[in-house]
Amino acid sequence: MIRIETQTRPEGDQLLEIHGVKKSFGGTVVLDDVSLQLKRGDIALVVGANGSGKSTLLRCVAGLTRFDGTARILGADPRSAARQGLIGYLPQLVALPEAVTVGEVIAFFARLRGVSLRRPTDCAAAVPLPDGFLPGLDRPIGALSGGMRRRVALAAALIGSPPLVLLDEPAASLDEEHSASLWETMQALRAAGGTALIAMPLMVTSLLRHDLAAVADRAVLLEQGRVVHDGSVESLRPAPPLGAHRLMSVGSR
Amino acid sequence: MNLRSVTAVAAWELRLAVRGRLVMGTALTFTVVCVLATLLGLRSLSALGLAGVGSGTGALINLAILFPPLMGMMLGANSLSSARERSLLPLMLVQPISRLDHVTGVVLGLVGAVWLTIGFGFGASALLLAGVAGTADVAGLLAIVASALGVGVVAVALGVAISALAGSRLQALGLSMGLWFLFAFAIDLVLAGVAGAVHLGPFGLFVGVLLNPLEAGRVLMVLASGGDALTLGPFGAYLNVTIGTAHAALAVCASLATWTVLSLLMAWAGITRREP
Numbered sequence: 001m002i003r004i005e006t007q008t009r010p011e012g013d014q015l016l017e018i019h020g021v022k023k024s025f026g027g028t029v030v031l032d033d034v035s036l037q038l039k040r041g042d043i044a045l046v047v048g049a050n051g052s053g054k055s056t057l058l059r060c061v062a063g064l065t066r067f068d069g070t071a072r073i074l075g076a077d078p079r080s081a082a083r084q085g086l087i088g089y090l091p092q093l094v095a096l097p098e099a100v101t102v103g104e105v106i107a108f109f110a111r112l113r114g115v116s117l118r119r120p121t122d123c124a125a126a127v128p129l130p131d132g133f134l135p136g137l138d139r140p141i142g143a144l145s146g147g148m149r150r151r152v153a154l155a156a157a158l159i160g161s162p163p164l165v166l167l168d169e170p171a172a173s174l175d176e177e178h179s180a181s182l183w184e185t186m187q188a189l190r191a192a193g194g195t196a197l198i199a200m201p202l203m204v205t206s207l208l209r210h211d212l213a214a215v216a217d218r219a220v221l222l223e224q225g226r227v228v229h230d231g232s233v234e235s236l237r238p239a240p241p242l243g244a245h246r247l248m249s250v251g252s253r
Numbered sequence: 254m255n256l257r258s259v260t261a262v263a264a265w266e267l268r269l270a271v272r273g274r275l276v277m278g279t280a281l282t283f284t285v286v287c288v289l290a291t292l293l294g295l296r297s298l299s300a301l302g303l304a305g306v307g308s309g310t311g312a313l314i315n316l317a318i319l320f321p322p323l324m325g326m327m328l329g330a331n332s333l334s335s336a337r338e339r340s341l342l343p344l345m346l347v348q349p350i351s352r353l354d355h356v357t358g359v360v361l362g363l364v365g366a367v368w369l370t371i372g373f374g375f376g377a378s379a380l381l382l383a384g385v386a387g388t389a390d391v392a393g394l395l396a397i398v399a400s401a402l403g404v405g406v407v408a409v410a411l412g413v414a415i416s417a418l419a420g421s422r423l424q425a426l427g428l429s430m431g432l433w434f435l436f437a438f439a440i441d442l443v444l445a446g447v448a449g450a451v452h453l454g455p456f457g458l459f460v461g462v463l464l465n466p467l468e469a470g471r472v473l474m475v476l477a478s479g480g481d482a483l484t485l486g487p488f489g490a491y492l493n494v495t496i497g498t499a500h501a502a503l504a505v506c507a508s509l510a511t512w513t514v515l516s517l518l519m520a521w522a523g524i525t526r527r528e529p
Contacts, residue, residue, distance in 0.1 A: 064529055089344065099272035
C-alpha cells in the first residue's frame with residue numbers, strides 16, 4: 001500500500017490551465033493551439049505518435065521551453081511554479097551520472113526539495129513508491145540496468161510529492177512488475193489529490209488501455225500538435241485494419 | 254540567493270568531479286610535475302628563496318598558470334553542456350532552485366575540485382621545500398597558492414559560461430581549449446610581436462595583462478611571491494614608478510574578480526535564455 005501526501009495549497013480546484021499553447025521549431029509547428037485543464041487529483045494521459053508534440057507540451061508546462069499562449073500551475077507561470085517546488089518532472093531520456101549511488105541521487109534531489117533526510121535509510125521513505133521499486137541505495141548508477149536507472153529518475157521526480165507531476169513515458173524500459181508498481185503509485189497519487197500529466201506512446205496506450213483506464217481519468221490525443229480527442233481512456237480504441245495500434249476516439253468514425 | 258540550494262548543487266558537482274577521471278588524472282599529473290619542478294629547482298629555491306624568482310619559482314608559477322586553469326576551463330565547459338546532452342539539466346531546472354543559484358553552485362563545486370588539485374600539487378611542493386625554505390618562502394608559497402586559487406575560480410567560471418552558451422558539449426570543450434591556448438600562449442606571442450610596431454608601451458601592456466586572466470594571474474603570483482614589480486623587468490619598473498607594486502596587485506585582483514563576475518553573468522544569461 002502506498003501512502004502519498006501531496007503538498008496542499010488553499011487555492012481552488014483548478015491546478016493546471018493551458019490555453020492556446022503554440023510552439024514551433026523553425027518552420028515546423030509542434031504544438032498548435034493546445035488547451036487543457038486539469039483539476040486537483042486528475043491524472044491525464046497525453047497520447048500521440050512520435051513527433052506529435054507530447055514531450056514538447058510537457059516541457060512547456062515544466063517551464064523548460066518558451067511558447068506562445070498561457071500555462072498556469074496554481075496560478076503561477078511554469079518557471080515560477082518550478083521554483084516554488086510545484087512541479088515534478090521526468091524527462092523522456094535522462095542519463096543520471098554513473099559515478100554516484102542511488103542513495104546519493106535521492107539525497108541530492110531531496111535536499112533541493114527541502115526534504116530532510118537524517119539517515120541513509122530515510123532515502124527510501126522520502127520516495128512515494130512501493131517498497132522494492134528503488135534499487136539498493138548503495139548501488140552505483142553505473143551498475144544499474146536501463147530500467148533500474150529509469151526507476152531512480154522517476155523517484156527523483158516524485159520526491160517531495162509535488163502537486164503536479166509531469167512524466168514523459170515513465171514506463172519506458174520498466175518490466176511488468178515495476179510498470180504495475182508505477183501505475184499503483186499513480187493511483188495512490190490520485191487518491192491523495194495529486195495531479196499528473198503523463199505522456200505515453202500510442203502503441204503502449206493501445207495495448208494497455210484497459211489497465212490505464214483504472215489509473216487515468218482522461219486521455220488527450222495529440223496529432224501533429226493539435227488536440228484531436230480529449231476523453232476517457234476507454235474511449236480510445238485501436239483503428240483497424242493495418243493501423244492496429246493507431247488510436248482513435250470512438251466517435252470519430 | 255538560496256544558500257541551501259547553492260551548497261547542495263556545489264556538493265553534488267564536487268562529488269561528480271572528484272569521481273571523474275579528468276580531475277583524478279589532472280591532480281595526479283599536476284602533483285607529479287610540481288614535485289619534479291620543485292626537485293629540479295631546489296638549488297635555485299634554496300639559494301634565492303621563492304621571492305628570488307629563480308628557475309624553481311618560475312617553474313611553479315608557470316605550472317600554476319597552465320595546469321589548473323586548463324583543468325578548470327575543461328571541467329566548466331563540460332558541466333552544463335554535458336548535463337544538457339544527458340537531459341539531466343531539465344531535471345535540475347525543474348527543481349525549486351533559481352538558475353543563478355544553479356550556476357553558482359556548479360561553479361563553486363568545480364572550483365572545489367580545482368582547488369583540491371592545486372592543494373595536492375603545491376602541498377607536495379611545500380613538503381619538499383620544508384627542509385630548505387625560510388619563513389619568507391612559506392609566505393611566498395602561500396601567496397602563489399592563493400593567486401593560483403584565484404585564477405582557478407576565473408577559469409572555472411569562464412568554462413561554465415562557455416558551457417552555458419555553446420551548442421554542444423564538444424563545441425564547449427573545443428572553445429574552452431582554444432580560449433585557454435589564447436590566454437596561455439597566443440596573446441603573449443601576439444603582444445610580443447606587435448608591441449614594438451604599434452607602440453603599445455608599458456601602459457598598453459598593462460591593459461593587455463588585465464584583459465588576459467592567465468597573464469594577470471602570472472603577474473599576481475610574481476608580485477605575491479615576495480618579489481617587487483622590478484622582477485618583471487622594464488614593464489615592472491613602469492608599474493613600480495606609476496602605481497606601485499601594491500596597487501598593481503590590486504588592479505590585477507580586480508581584473509580577476511571582474512572576469513569571474515562577467516563569466517558568471519554570461520553563464521546565468523546562457524542558462525536562462527537557452528532551452529535546456
